[in-house]
Amino acid sequence: MAPKVLVSDKLSETAVQIFRDRGVEVDFEPGLGKDKDRLLEVIGQYDGLAIRSATKVTEKILAAADNLKVIGRAGIGVDNVDIPAASKKGVIVMNTPFGNSVTTAEHAIAMMFAVARQLPEASTSTHDGKWEKNRFMGVELFNKTLGVIGAGNIGGIVCDRALGLHMKVIAYDPFLSEERAKAMGVTKVELDELLARADFITLHVPLTDKTRNILSADNIAKAKRGVRIINCARGGLVDEAALAEALKSGHVAGAAFDVFETEPATASPLFHLPNVVVTPHLGAATTEAQENVALQVAEQMSDYLLTGAVQNALNMPSVTAEEAAVMGPWLKLAQHLGAFAGQMTDEPVKAINILYDGTVAKMNLEALNCGAIAGIMKATNPDVNMVSAPVVARERGIQISTTHQEKGGVFDGYMKLTVVTGKRERSIAGTVFSDGKPRFIQIKGINIDAEIGAHMLYTTNEDVPGIIGTLGHTLGDAGVNIANFTLGRAGQGGDAIALLYLDEAPKVEVLRALEATGKFSQVKPLVFDVA
The missing domain is CATH 3.40.50.720 (NAD(P)-binding Rossmann-like Domain)
Known part of the structure; x- marks a missing residue:
């Protein structure tokens, strides 16, 4: 039927x-x-x-x-x-x-033209019967430098269109590899260099804790004088109040916004300022x-x-109901391993290697791969799911490899995830115990046995006395309860790690207090979806 x-x-x-x-x-x-x-x-x-x-x-x-x-x-x-x-x-x-990618990219280009030539204001003036030809002196896009923050799907299309306009395109994207940038025809730069060089800045990143106010007051001040800023991505990426002040002072020559921190936007510090073009979230509004x-x-x-x-499934991988019953805990482990690696990695990922050993090696590895890749990519793009993650990885030029082998360790089955960047390799391994709960069993080659919670704290240090006390006292003084405390070391007096499962997320002040002790080479809060 x-x-x-x-x-x-x-x-x-x-x-x-x-x-x-x-x-x-x-x-x-x-x-x-x-x-x-x-x-x-x-x-x-x-x-x-x-x-x-x-x-x-x-x-x-x-x-x-x-x-x-x-x-x-x-x-x-x-x-x-x-x-x-x-x-x-x-x-x-x-x-x-991905159905509206071209439309959104074209809107960003249109907004860039509009602010470069002050088209809305010139149109209104002419409609009013004024012929203010000398008032509206614009700038060409030709040979100008466009700084693209976020060179993913939509940002990549914007780069392509801008190159067609003979603009010089520079891009800031922590997960853009040099090889991918070269293939796109753009120059990969750090954010400070983009701010200093760009005549126009356009944003194409999701709104996350890392990207919120990426154009803060401080960063706007670092931008080249006379820059024009376009945001057709997400409200909250730019400090609107700080941008309004920069527009009034003349440091920023113009802005074009399709999205706002609060929508529907009935009021904004950007409204009614000269050479500010605003539209009501029209990025995807075309018949095509x-x-x-x-x-x-x-x-x-x-x-x-x-x-x-x-x-493009949002809620489950491509597995049968029978597979899902067996794979559920392992799929969650794959996501946790990816989430750990993604939150720990601030450099462009070149390769992802996944080893499956023992019982898990006989499962649907494609679905488990998707879970691990999605965990990594979600650190910078929360909209990624287990189906779209491999597509995003391919777009970024990331090589994915899988190895499976018969039981070779003390566990009936385990997974080991290795992320390769231009500077280092980072690995983490885990297994699922008989109670169905995923566990971390190795980080950086150091054996551990760590229960996974929603809020965790990872630290690295030399193997010296006093680490447990420092962590316990600092967190205790801040009222943060430790649900589980796991330690591991490479050898006596060598590298050591701690992974703490906390009842709540540690505040910035707590992290700074730990860093101020001088005992830790790394203090990193981690978040996991354990629902």
């Missing part, structure tokens, strides 16, 4: 036809998503549900969806889907994260982008329903 899909929001007829052409039965009822009672009544008939933003897929809807296997969201945001409830029900949730995501979701859902292939 052919699988059956309900399209409950407005998708193009072309997307609907893709289902039919692929042999999927489809009911196209674009207004049904707004009728909760009717959706609840019929959802049990369908294997797939294709939606935009109008349909709300609640826990109640999912409870009635006895045959539902996949939900496809035409677009990126899935706030209208209860993903935990879908996961519990065994329903895959897909989105289309909306068509692209509709076509993509139809293709993705058809692939899954007909062949089992999974693309």
